[in-house]
Amino acid sequence: MPVVAKVSDVPSLGKKLVVVEGQEVLLVNLKGTIYAVENECPHQGAPLAAALVKDTYLSCPRHGYRFELKDGSCKEFPEFKLRTWPVRVENGDIIVDLA
Ligand code: FES
Numbered sequence: 001m002p003v004v005a006k007v008s009d010v011p012s013l014g015k016k017l018v019v020v021e022g023q024e025v026l027l028v029n030l031k032g033t034i035y036a037v038e039n040e041c042p043h044q045g046a047p048l049a050a051a052l053v054k055d056t057y058l059s060c061p062r063h064g065y066r067f068e069l070k071d072g073s074c075k076e077f078p079e080f081k082l083r084t085w086p087v088r089v090e091n092g093d094i095i096v097d098l099a
Contacts, residue, residue, distance in 0.1 A: 003093040007034060010094070017049045025085065025096055028053055028069055035069040036096045038083035042067075042074075048082075058082070 002020055010016045010029040017039055018025050024039040026048055037058065039048050046062035053059075057066040067074050072082035086097040 001088070001095045001097050001099075004036075004096050005094045007089055007092050007094055010034060013053045015049060015051070015053065020096060020098060023098060025098070027087075027094060027096075028058065030056070030069055034087050034089060034094050036085040036087045036094075037067070037069065037072060041065065042080045042082055043077070 004018045004020050005016055005027055010027050012029050012031060014029055016027045018027060026037050026039045028035045041048055041060045043063060043065050046060055048058055048060060050061040051058040057068050059066050065074050065077055065080060067082040072084040074080045088095040
């Protein structure tokens with residue numbers, strides 16, 4: 001599984017967009033826990049690199065749908081689910097399982 005960035009590259013409550021094996025992966029640091037999610041909003045494709053990080057979710061900049069970071073679910077519109085990938089942190093390296 002690839003190392004995609006360092007934890008220190010992703011500020012707390014911030015994001016970093018990386019491309020792994022041709023796939024855009026948005027890394028989000030929620031108070032020290034790193035999540036890896038798809039950059040494209042499942043609603044109408046807005047880039048979530050511009051999303052707000054709040055509480056436990058990302059808020060899409062286009063229409064404000066809120067996607068839980070832990071599983072990509074959207075409470076208001078459950079038919080839209082953001083893709084997420086498992087993350088591991090080892091010695092400050094972020095490893096994402098894209099399988
Ligand atoms: S494009 Fe993200 S909520 Fe509509």
